[in-house]
Amino acid sequence: xxxxxxxxxxxxxxxxxxxxxxxxxxxxxxxxxxxxxxxxxxxxxxxxxxxxxxxxxxxxxxxxxxxxxxxxxxxxxxxxxxxxxxxxxxxxxxxxxxxxxxxxxxxxxxxxxxxxxxxxxxxxxxxxxxxxxxxxxxxxxxxxxxxxxxxxxxxxxxxxxxxxxxxxxxxxxxxxxxxxxxxxxxxxxxxxxxxxxxxxxxxxxxxxxxxxxxxxxxxxxxxxxxxxxxxxxxxxxxxxxxxxxxxxxxx
Amino acid sequence: xxxxxxxxxxxxxxxxxxxxxxxxxxxxxxxxxxxxxxxxxxxxxxxxxxxxxxxxxxxxxxxxxxxxxxxxxxxxxxxxxxxxxxxxxxxxxxxxxxxxxxxxxxxxxxxxxxxxxxxxxxxxxxxxxxxxxxxxxxxxxxxxxxxxxxxxxxxxxxxxxxxxxxxxxxxxxxxxxxxxxxxxxxxxxxxxxxxxxxxxxxxxxxxxxxxxxxxxxxxxxxxxxxxxxxxxxxxxxxxxxxxxxxxxxxxxxxxxxxxxxxxxxxx
Numbered sequence: 001x002x003x004x005x006x007x008x009x010x011x012x013x014x015x016x017x018x019x020x021x022x023x024x025x026x027x028x029x030x031x032x033x034x035x036x037x038x039x040x041x042x043x044x045x046x047x048x049x050x051x052x053x054x055x056x057x058x059x060x061x062x063x064x065x066x067x068x069x070x071x072x073x074x075x076x077x078x079x080x081x082x083x084x085x086x087x088x089x090x091x092x093x094x095x096x097x098x099x100x101x102x103x104x105x106x107x108x109x110x111x112x113x114x115x116x117x118x119x120x121x122x123x124x125x126x127x128x129x130x131x132x133x134x135x136x137x138x139x140x141x142x143x144x145x146x147x148x149x150x151x152x153x154x155x156x157x158x159x160x161x162x163x164x165x166x167x168x169x170x171x172x173x174x175x176x177x178x179x180x181x182x183x184x185x186x187x188x189x190x191x192x193x194x195x196x197x198x199x200x201x202x203x204x205x206x207x208x209x210x211x212x213x214x215x216x217x218x219x220x221x222x223x224x225x226x227x228x229x230x231x232x233x234x235x236x237x238x239x240x241x242x243x244x245x246x247x248x249x250x251x
Numbered sequence: 252x253x254x255x256x257x258x259x260x261x262x263x264x265x266x267x268x269x270x271x272x273x274x275x276x277x278x279x280x281x282x283x284x285x286x287x288x289x290x291x292x293x294x295x296x297x298x299x300x301x302x303x304x305x306x307x308x309x310x311x312x313x314x315x316x317x318x319x320x321x322x323x324x325x326x327x328x329x330x331x332x333x334x335x336x337x338x339x340x341x342x343x344x345x346x347x348x349x350x351x352x353x354x355x356x357x358x359x360x361x362x363x364x365x366x367x368x369x370x371x372x373x374x375x376x377x378x379x380x381x382x383x384x385x386x387x388x389x390x391x392x393x394x395x396x397x398x399x400x401x402x403x404x405x406x407x408x409x410x411x412x413x414x415x416x417x418x419x420x421x422x423x424x425x426x427x428x429x430x431x432x433x434x435x436x437x438x439x440x441x442x443x444x445x446x447x448x449x450x451x452x453x454x455x456x457x458x459x460x461x462x463x464x465x466x467x468x469x470x471x472x473x474x475x476x477x478x479x480x481x482x483x484x485x486x487x488x489x490x491x492x493x494x495x496x497x498x499x500x501x502x503x504x505x506x507x508x509x510x511x512x513x514x515x516x517x518x
Contacts, residue, residue, distance in 0.1 A: 051379060066413075
């Protein structure tokens with residue numbers, strides 16, 4: 001095993017610090033570019049269907065949670081109103097569900113927005129990665145102050161193919177990745193809480209963006225409404241009320 | 252009258268504050284204050300003040316929807332319904348989902364005494380914004396005023412679903428049921444009066460009376476054929492609670508309540 005490696009202070013001055021500073025600056029720059037590219041109309045008038053579907057879901061959820069407070073007859077009529085297969089409020093015809101998804105994909109505005117988001121993310125990332133690769137490849141840039149198991153080698157020593165170097169040394173390319181994903185806290189300090197550009201989160205959003213359409217929540221609400229049993233709570237209320245009154249009279 | 256004068260004083264003060272103050276804080280809240288003063292002025296019929304405020308606002312924010320709403324509100328305050336409706340229609344063209352404007356239109360219909368139109372507008376509104384429980388409440392009260400109890404019941408059910416812990420909705424539901432009459436409705440009404448008692452801790456006099464009335468009505472309807480023993484002693488307990496309440500709060504009326512309860516054969 002290697003003894004203590006002595007890292008040149010020049011490496012600190014010319015690799016570690018510049019790399020970190022550049023990463024921060026690029027993050028800030030990207031934030032402003034994204035802000036510029038964002039569509040000017042932040043809240044276009046919403047689709048009436050979407051508004052209605054959101055409201056239906058809220059109302060159906062109220063029914064599901066508080067069903068025990070209304071008489072059985074009222075509950076039954078509401079259940080039919082929501083879930084019947086012909087024109088129930090929560091019923092989504094199959095073709096329509098597919099159509100909604102297709103519409104989402106073909107909507108040029110949506111695609112445009114996605115493109116912009118993607119561009120503001122991918123272009124700088126590839127550029128910086130190329131830059132780091134070109135100028136800083138192969139450096140052992142830093143040492144973390146605690147030992148690690150060899151499994152971390154892939155994470156911390158990307159770009160150095162030496163199996164004899166202790167794992168706690170960090171290569172310059174790995175330092176770049178650590179900065180890329182780890183600077184979120186710093187950005188939230190610099191740019192304000194909600195402006196932090198979080199790559200990981202953005203990627204999640206991109207992946208899940210298509211899944212969370214309102215028709216899905218309609219169907220889910222319908223299913224859970226289908227299975228609940230109505231158990232009227234009011235008959236019990238009379239006994240509770242008696243107890244309350246007895247207590248009141250005793251005072 | 253007194254409240255109007257107080258309001259007047261407040262408006263005058265905020266107005267003078269607006270014109271004289273030059274502190275930093277004023278800059279931030281100045282325009283909001285103008286809006287609020289305008290609305291308050293309309294509340295107490297100081298239309299000149301309201302007009303001034305709206306004039307300042309529309310000079311500052313030309314073409315603003317929020318100011319447009321205020322202008323339409325001023326038409327309403329003057330009673331110029333047609334102008335107000337036109338102004339609201341203009342706002343709705345740009346933003347068809349402006350809930351406040353939709354509600355104002357309903358209010359105009361109501362102010363003109365056209366209950367049927369108000370109900371129609373409310374229904375249209377609720378078709379889209381069906382989770383807005385304030386609108387359901389408005390509709391319920393309108394239906395009660397029109398004596399359309401079945402529809403009112405539906406609205407109150409919707410309200411109970413939205414906020415099951417508000418005793419007033421239970422109480423109103425029970426009252427509509429009692430008004431409709433019939434054995435089944437009366438029994439249900441009694442249950443809802445009971446739940447009101449439970450939710451208010453027996454402090455709601457109206458609910459106590461309701462239980463007594465329901466019980467006596469039920470016993471009259473089922474006189475002779477006592478098929479199922481309404482086991483509960485709820486009504487006698489409610490009567491006792493009523494008596495106690497009157498003894499504490501209004502001793503002079505105690506004789507009245509004793510007589511009333513005796514007539515209902517409850518005490």
